[in-house]
Amino acid sequence: MLKIFAGFFSGIALVAIVGWNTAGGLMMTEHESPFGVEETAARIQANIQALSDHGWKLSGLRSPSVSVAAAGQNVPPVLLVEACSTKYSGPLLAEDATRILSILMPCTITVYKKDDGKTYVGTMNAGLMGKMFGSKVSSIMDKVAEDQKAFLSFDADKPAPPLIKTRPGGGKGAGGQELSGC
């Protein structure tokens, strides 16, 4: 009996350690972009608009790095492309049990620069996250994950589209900046 308990708690400890170290990486995905920060964000926006038949609309463009710079600190550029599809969000918001998932809305894709000077795109692993909330959420999030792949599909032969500076709620950015911050 002692050995069973020992094994049980060892298992918990082992998973806690492994989970602690890998959960972050599993929940997010990171891809290198061949373009600069603004052009990458603009291409993602164009891809989102191209999926309007899936209900997708741009809902904002934020720059948290602008807020941080306004507070006096140097950080590389970060742009948050926000989009929402009522086709996917509607069913989730309709029910009490899943309405809390509005915390994940709008769908946000982050574009940022790292110390190597390259641009990266980060997305939430929608497919994996969906699986944690039951079959209904999972089926919706699987579709979101599919669309996310399309958002990140870049055709370098196409000219760079303009960056659409959509302000969430139409308000002015933090610190009077051009883009909304955090």
Added chain:
Amino acid sequence: MTLLKTISAALIASTMTLALAATGSSFAAVDSAPAATQPTLEQDAARALASSTADHTKFEALQADFKNGPEVTRACLGCHTEAAKQIHQTQHWTWEYRNPDTGQVLGKKHVINNFCTAVASNEDHCSACHIGYGWADREFDLTVEENVDCLVCHDTTGAYKKLPGLAGHPNYETMEWPPKSGRLRPPTDLKKVAQHVGKTSRKTCGACHFRGGGGDAVKHGDLDSSLETPARYLDVHMDAEGLNFNCAKCHVTDGHEVAGSRYGPTASDTNGVQVRGANTHRNPATCQACHGNGPHSGNAKLNDHTRKIACQTCHIPAYARGPRHTKMSWDWSTAGKLDEQGKRIRTRNSIGKVHYDSNKGHFTYDRYVIPQYQWFNGKVKYTLFGDRVDESGVVKINEFLGGPDDPDARIWPLRVFRGKQMYDKGLKTLAVLHTAGNDDTAFWKNHDWDKALTAGMKAVDAEYSGTMGFVETEMSWPITHMVAPKEDALKCEQCHTKKGRLAGVDGVYIPARDRIVFMDTVGFSVALLALISVLVHGAIRIFVSSRKKV
């Protein structure tokens, strides 16, 4: 059976733990604060007047209705009798510098660059950034005192602007500016400007130095108009609400000679603090001139770094950190394409900057740019017109010299601007292009390479061979502005890692980037032996303990 139960229990626990972990999340919020506020031109002028001992509005010589710039200069020289003579000795005036190390004759008048290629044949445009009037061609007389433009550096009104194409003059009549914009620029009120002169400012220096290469933030990367009223994060010295340094605070001026030049830069300064006013003949525009040789108080290890690393390497973690994007490359080889109606094409990138122009070719831009790093001892060798180039490789327009064994060399951050530009295939030399002007040979007028190159080469006394090609080029600048607050300096791990900032710099041992195989082998062997000893010791104790129970 016991083992099976143990594994089952572990799996159940794992699933429960994962399910619990999945429900947790955390968010961080960042506060924001307003950026530096921008003083009005009137406030600037009032401040300038308050610190001056002369009110130029009261000067009789400045009551005239000046017709042109040289008339104003004549009035200035009535009191400031030696000013033009001093100016005539400076690089700002001559656009010429003889490098004592290499013997090369440099300066804007002579070098080739990978932007518009050269001043020669384009003087009437380029001289919008010359501190003189009338430099329209090579016949310009550099000895005439009235040709000195006092106002471009001493204006405090912000209303004085020298426009390209006017040979260094401001507009004296109403003119459309920018061309074909439909916007009319009224004649420059020379009297008002002349009556409101004062000390140089970030705005006056920036009128040229923030806009080199044809526009704001184009050329230097660490100098752009965001430095007119920068916030602290952008430049800790120039912070408009903090130290509020103007350019002359570091670039101390004596007899109109401004200290600090990219043609003769100081790569290392081991002479410590320089007392202002001391006649040392040293460059006062170095970090050490104010901060000394051991600026990191109480941190000997950081001070040690200064023997190999320029201050700028750590304290300017990136350039173009403000809101402006700097130009990163210029590809002339695609220039000259016109639309179906034979009209000029201009396309813009995602942020609205021109990324293709029939007149100029393709550009790329970037912001928050990580510099390149290399050894630099202050000596720069230029590829000048007439020097043979190897078209199979990348031509370095200027080469920064120095290596790890050179006591004067430090590891410096550089901005490297990449181009693809014209060269004369017959002469095997970089070519000079006549770009701007209203004549039939200017490339921006006719898009005819042969005509424009013939005219450009003629301006440097060469005969165009008739065959041209494009060659890849690089031009570098040491990064030295946009100094970040100390808390934003590079962190140890940004260099002390295998793929860190200094991954490409040879000749120096950097712990964590480099390894000594023998030392590593000994160290890891000791650690491994210790681990094995612990495991063996534990196993023996468990074994002995279980035997005792039996």
